Amino acid sequence: MLKQWILLAALIVASPPLLAQAPVPAASTQGQQVAPKQSPEEWQRKHDEALKYHSLEDFYNAMKKDAAGKPKLPLPDWSGLWTADYYDTFRDCLGGGGCYFKPGPTGASPKLTPVALAELKRGMEMTAKGQVYDENLSNCGPAGYPRWLTEPFMREEIVTPNETWLLTEQMNEIRRVYTDGRDHTAKIDRYPLPEGDSVGFWDGQKLVIHTDQLDARSMGRNLPSQSEQMETVEIWEKTDPKTITVDVWLFDPRLYLEPWYVRRLYALVPNPKKDLRLQYWDCHENPNNDVTKAPDGDTNFNGFDFSGKKNDKSKQ
């Protein structure tokens, strides 16, 4: 036990210079929008809701049954561009799943398996040494879900009567949520996917989603890896004209002893001139961005070519 506390004390003592070294993004200091606050009591109530059920799928099915008896409402207007990086910071959850392993607003920590604890410890050691190669993003792969919920940059939520598409700019990741009553993909046809398979229903103007069929991958840079048993429930709602709030419950027996709950917030990106658009993200268009993993886990550029026009493929 003493060793663990010594480790923590050392980390805290070491943190000011480490924090000073971090290239902190301007969002954390320049007019960041104040996030709607969730009270510890509400967080605890939400957290405990899922604990009453055998699985998150059972939790989802119970909400679906309850919603079936309610009157239908018009679909909500979620048009516009949205982002997590006005409400969130890299210190909190932005840019890679950290909040999936941190204490919630009550101070309660997620109940983690020994495997998750060991991977967290190893990840922290790597991070402390600056070895932050990302097996997914560094080589231009998708962040994958549920890390997807934490990524910065712009998003669009496309609501249609039978499907809702949830898009992020980064790596062009798209989640399709089927709300036409279909079930998950048949077991015989299932194979692991970065974004998984999502089905949902509308409870008034709240979109409730169950996601599974996910692949095994890192939850974030130097964070533990989820297994193919990861499943989640989300409730998406536009809680004010400039905010979409998402309540998320996640469970993976590889990582958690019981479901964990987090809240994600997306802010409307001001776009009065309509000049902002979600554009295709070609991660390999500029060779100056190519990186490799060093033997020690660090990240290195492949080598630059500043002769010019290297991002114009017609001239290569």
Added chain:
Amino acid sequence: MRNNLRGPVLVMALLVLSPLVVEAHHGGSMFEPQKEITVTGVVKEFQYTNPHSWLLVDVTNKDGSVTTWGFEAEGPGVMMRNGIHKGDLAPGTKVTVTAHPMKDGTPAGSWVKAVRGDGVVFDPRFRGTETPNDAPAPNSSTAPPAH
């Protein structure tokens, strides 16, 4: 008891260390975050690309030779939100760039700010809701000049 405490200790430690990891595509470990360099030159090319943009600047050395420096920033989505358009830094434009240099001495760095010849400041990193679309632009001639 030891096992009971191990989890909370680790997650608390995670709170302390997680801000180290901030860049979307690659980590920032190739740059020297505690150092800043400032160079003046002319824009060779503004590579307005994902996941990171690169501003290539030709800098004339004391001996008359020219070195092309590369300055890395966020991709076009963040650039646009910060009011930085590809045409703002056209080839031939005089610019003074402040950056965190590469650790290995390569003439490149992580772009902190660029000041165009007419005094307009370009900050390519994340910012909050006060984007140029609904608030005074950071890239305006009223912005403070670089030092």
